[in-house]
Amino acid sequence: MKPAPFTYHDPPTVSEALGLLAEHGGDAAVLAGGQSLIPLMNLRLARPGVVVDVNRVAGLDHVEIGSAVVRIGATARLADLERHEGLAEVLPVLPAAIRHVAHPQIRNRTTLGGSISHADPSAELPAVLLATGGRVRLESVRGSRRVPAGDFFLSPFRTSRRPDELLTSVEFPIGGGLRFLMDEVARREGGLPVVSVVLGVRTGARGRVAEARAAASGVADRPVRLRRLERGLTGADLGDPAVRRAAADRAGHGLEPPDDLRGGGAYRVSLLRALVERLLEGAAA
Ligand SMILES: Cc1cc2nc3c(=O)[nH]c(=O)nc-3n(C[C@H](O)[C@H](O)[C@H](O)COP(=O)(O)OP(=O)(O)OC[C@H]3O[C@@H](n4cnc5c(N)ncnc54)[C@H](O)[C@@H]3O)c2cc1C
Structure with a gap:
């Protein structure tokens, strides 16, 4: 058509x-x-x-790595971010998640700003933004504002961007000591995930979890923080498989994922559980 x-x-x-x-x-x-x-x-x-x-707009595809924040211009292509050496060092979860998005040909065109603005509730990058505590910068002739990820994604394909606003950059905090990992299950290579999970852990005294942040896509009408999991992990000893299992069991409590062609709600909760356990094992290692 x-x-x-x-x-x-x-x-x-x-x-x-x-x-x-x-x-x-x-x-x-x-x-x-x-x-x-x-x-x-x-x-x-x-x-x-x-x-x-906006492809011809000059200066909108920058990557600025500061001491506390990585700021990426809206038209930066996923393929370039995937190969960016500085990003791999300070925010490795972003290139890791990007590698799960579609296929190389699509990543050559897809932009970070487009992926975030599109707000697909199954997409990987909105969950990365949410888990890391990132925000977007929106500009209009009226001025500019920064919106935290938690206030940006409203419902499937709907955000708090106003019609006259352009998303100009995306900001990810770095340097807080959290080490982020992500994983997903997709029905086929390069397809949108059924569920994806991003988990960040900061380890404190005696190897116990001092802080955890987690978000998932594919389990609600927008990417969501897994706050129950985060709270339950504080003080946990991830070296203990029983602790990891118990935390993973609790991860989906309170969520009512949608049933759709890619998977039913109960299946999504079981995927979330399995992914969280796998990520906790990775974090323990
Ligand atoms: C075969 C296939 C597989 C895919 N697999 C995945 C996947 O696994 N994971 C995934 O996340 N995505 C996947 N996608 C989606 C793909 O990554 C999209 O292109 C992406 O979500 C949108 O990025 P874009 O730059 O192409 O934006 P566009 O298609 O140009 O725009 C998407 C939306 O965002 C708005 N928009 C774009 N930029 C801005 C801006 N700067 N300010 C305000 N609004 C803006 C547009 O108006 C539009 O509404 C797949 C796509 C295909 C075709």
Whole structure:
């Protein structure tokens, strides 16, 4: 199928892109990697009257590594982030998660900002953002604001971004001593996961967990923090398999995952449990 008619703009600067979004608001769609938007338009599930292509906007694909924060421009391609040496050093969970996203050809086009803005409740990168305590920067002609991941993802494919706002960068805190790992189960290589889990652990005195942060995708209508798991892990000795098993058993309590074509709710809870146990084993090692 072909998309419904639309007007195309490819502004060279952020301010021109913001001007277009201010003018066309809810009738405009931002085009980044196009790996989700274009199929949706071709299927006529999205019918924007105006497309604002941000691929030509200068300076929006930066990677800045500071002492406390990694700031990545919205149009940075996943393939570039996957191979970025500095990122592999300070935030290895991001390239690790990116390797699970789709296939190399798709990662060559997909942008970090597009993956976060698309807000697929099964996607890996929103869960990484949530687990690490990251936030997004949104800009409009009215000004800019930073929104924590927990306030950004609202429901499937819906975020707190306003129609005239452009997501310009994504920020991940680093240097807090948490070591993050992620894993997932997908029905086939390169497909969206049924469930993915991101777990960060900081070890304290006598090898016990001083702090834990965890998030999952595929178990709710948006990526969610696994707060019950986090609380239960504090003070735990991950060297003990019984402790890891008990923590994994509790991870899905209170969650009511959706039933859909990729998996039923009970199956998703059992995957979550298995993934958490596997990650805890990795954290113990
Ligand atoms: C075969 C296949 C397999 C895939 N597998 C996975 C997978 O395993 N995991 C996964 O997470 N994804 C997967 N995807 C989705 C893919 O990674 C998407 O392309 C991605 O989610 C969107 O990124 P994009 O840069 O292509 O954005 P686009 O498709 O250009 O845009 C997506 C949405 O975000 C909005 N948007 C984009 N950039 C901005 C911005 N800067 N500011 C505001 N709004 C913006 C657009 O308007 C649109 O609504 C797969 C896709 C395909 C085709």
